[in-house]
Amino acid sequence: MRFYLRLVLFCAAVAFFGGTTVGPVIAIKGVAPDFTILAMVILGLAAGSIPGTIGGFVLGLVQDLATPSLLGLQALCKTFLGFGLGRLRGRLVHGMPLVEATVVALSVVAHDVVFLIIRSSLSEGGDFISLFTRTLPVALYSGLAGILLLRIADYLGLLRQED
């Protein structure tokens, strides 16, 4: 139980303080890591599908509340992403920075692709240019930041090599 408490607190801190406080400080030309997805990657890889799915849903819903015209869309995208990340648990090579960075970057890209497809079907604007101008830089930056954050999570005992 204490493990879950530490994990939830860590992920909440990454998602909220990372996104609102650290992100703007370390942003390069407006591009900052997506700390919400970083938190989801840690949660999914550390705890599995069910916590990953619920965590993704909650984080997405909280984000949706600040963009209510598309209420439910972030929650939907992050629900599926959390489920997928949870299914990856135990299937990745432990402690490989390149693998971790790739998982984070692909998560950002996958999330944004689904998000943009659904959003474009709901509104008039087919804004897929964002995929190249925003998503790819954010994915790369998130991948780099993910290496550091996953190392910290590992150090705190949240991610461990399977015995």
Added chain:
Amino acid sequence: MMGKSLSFPMRGELLVLVACAAVSLTLLLLPADTRILVADRLGLVLTSPYYRVRDFGQDVLRTRDDNAWLRKRVAEMELLAATGERMQRDAGRLAGPALDPGFDGDMVPCRVVVRQRARFATLVKVHSLMPVQWQPWQPVISSSGYLGRLREVINDRDAWVELLTAPDFALGVEIERTGLLGVLRPRGDTFVIDMVGRDEDVVPGDRVITSGIAEIKEGDADPGGAALTQRGFPVGTIVQAYAVPDGLFKMIEVEPAASFDFNETVFVVTPMVAEIGPGGTP
């Protein structure tokens, strides 16, 4: 890579997935106005306390700088007002103007209470410092320029503002130097002006303002002139303008005047009280 040993049955995992997806889809399929109202109510419980504390901390840090800028602007506006009075006296001796001269309404100062730095953020929530009879589609500006328009009015103090970055936003604009009209739309990280002919005189550095041309608005209730975006609000500056081969219109990119990432105080532009008639029409 693995956490503490813990396993869930596959059926349970799928059940949770379906439940979360079903709730998300239900919210997403609500009518647009209902979605915003539901989010507003949920936000009061889930996120509002956090935003209030965070925004208060940020506002305190920025207040000193803002005060300095405000003093500067007040001084500038006093000078401009004096200039305007002189121009008015001079114009009194000539024929009346052919065009709408621009802003002649009231500005309602509002605090931004819910703002999000996100890649796809398109709405902010504002709280008026005084009760106001505002209506959807009224323009919202910051001290730098045009920001967006009222999307959903919650009560006489709270409302949601749709930012110019929203993907289906379109705004009638005018290139100030030449008087050319066009339609500004967001495209990716930039803004473009459509409907300007390929041979028109447009150069980088030209200032873009709102044109005051009537806009197409969704919904049954037409707010009439009370929600018209007036002419003259600064929108941005042209950074690139070129003719596309085989294209009828010029490709014009605009750097917005207002910042959409951080706004502490914004102004909702309402018509002068005397101008509003029954039903919100002037």
